[in-house]
Every structure is written in C-alpha cells, then in structure tokens.
Amino acid sequence: MASLPVVNQPVHRSGALLDQLARRVRLRSESVLAPLGLRVRHLIALTVLRDRGGCTQQALATTLEIDGTNIVGLLNDLEAENLIARRRSPEDRRRHVVELTDAGAKRLAKAEFALAAVEDEVFAALSDAQREALYGLLQQALGTGDDGCVAAID
Template structure:
C-alpha cells in the first residue's frame, strides 16, 4: 500500500460557502432588481458605464467579458428603457460610444439602495468592520491585488441610501 504525502491544507474550504452566499445574494438581488426592470447584468453594465464615463461597445464587451453579440442585445434592452444612449464616436464615426443617461444614473442609484438592503439581509451577522474586511479579502482574491483603504474612498457619484 502506497502512502500519500500529507499536504498542509487549510481546515476549511471556502468554495461551497462562497457559492451558497452568492446564490442567496443573487436570488434576493434578482427579486429587488425586477421591479426596476433590471437584471444583474444590466446593473453591472450601468455601473461600468458610470465608472468609465461611457465607452465603446467593443471596450464594454471586453470589460464585461461578454461576446459582442450578447452585448448588443444587452444594450438594446437598456437603450429601449432610456437608461443608456449610443452616440457616434467623435474620433471614429463608424463606432458608437455608449453613455449612461440621467435616467440611467437615477435608476442605478435606486438599484444600489435596494441591493444595500439585500446585502444587509444576507450579511446581517457581520458588523461594519467585518464587512469591510470581507470586502477587502474578496477584492484581493478577485484581482490578486491587496486592497488599500484610506477611509476617504467614498464614491462621490453614489448617493447615500
């Protein structure tokens, strides 16, 4: 009988727990976004457009890691609802720049407030310090770059809920 070497492994594995929390968050998020006419992918798109101040459809496709055809359908939904506009690029008239409309910015703030309540529900057992720690660790895991918070990082474009 061959003995396998003992490998130092953490006592706890996080994958299943992260999946469970993500599922709870996703289900609740979908239920609060639906009355606003949004799906999670709409929210992500609106958030990216606010952060970038608009961008080309191609750049948006890359940022969202979505096929260009799917991005066109997504943008059609958002444009139909008046949340975004496609404008001709001043640098290249063959391309479009996608921008968030004022209505889109207002709906995004409402969605973020609704999602804050969802997060409070799902993460209610954690205090504010623990939530900040969790956020920093998740950000670090997602990007591979440690998050540095100064306490002055408030997003000026986001209203308080």
C-alpha cells in the same frame, strides 16, 4: 493507492461558499430589481458605466466577460429604457461609446437603495468592518487593472 502530496494549500476552499453566497444574493436581488425593470446583469453594466465614466462596447464586453453578441442584447435592453446612450467614437467611427444617461443614473440609485436591504439581510452576521474588508478582498480577487473602460471623450 498512493496519495498525492499537498504543498502550500490553504486549509479551506472558498469557491463553494462564494457560489452559495452568490446564489443567495442573486435570488434576493432579482426580487427587488424586478419592480424596477432591471435584472442583475443590467445592474452590473450600469454600475460599471457609472464608475468608469463610460467606455466602448468592446471594452464593456471584456469587463463584463460577455461575448459581443450578448453585449449588444444587453445594451439594447438598457437603451430601450433610456438608461444608456450609444454614440460613435470620435476617434474611431467603427466603435460605439456607451455612457450612462441621467435616467440610468437615477434608476441605478433606486436599485442600489433596494439592494442595500438585501445586503443587510445576507451579511447580517458581519460587522461593518468585516463587510468593508470582504468588499476589498473581492475587488482584489477580481483585479483592478485597466481594462479599457475609461471616461469617454466628448
């Protein structure tokens, strides 16, 4: 049986390691987020809204790579806790703009404080510089293009 030639392939593949690391972080994160009434998907949505200043439901769904039906359920959860607010877009009344509320920002800050301990545990073998480098590489891998989540217009 002839083997296929390998051209310009990295020596190591990262996918399986990233998956294992993600599972470790997710399990520990779920345990510290539960007392705050949050799930990991809630945290990610709140973080995007804080960092981007709000956006349309459709743009948020695209950013989070969630279909339209699931984004509505996610936002319903967050709105029921007064963590986000949805309002009609002044430019297009058919669209909803989603923004983080003050209560959402406070809950997110508490969650991030709790998650800092999780990251300290999971990434204990890395120096601060290595952790910063990892963060930058992960951001780069995810891409930082304009996906439509921009500051909402009042």
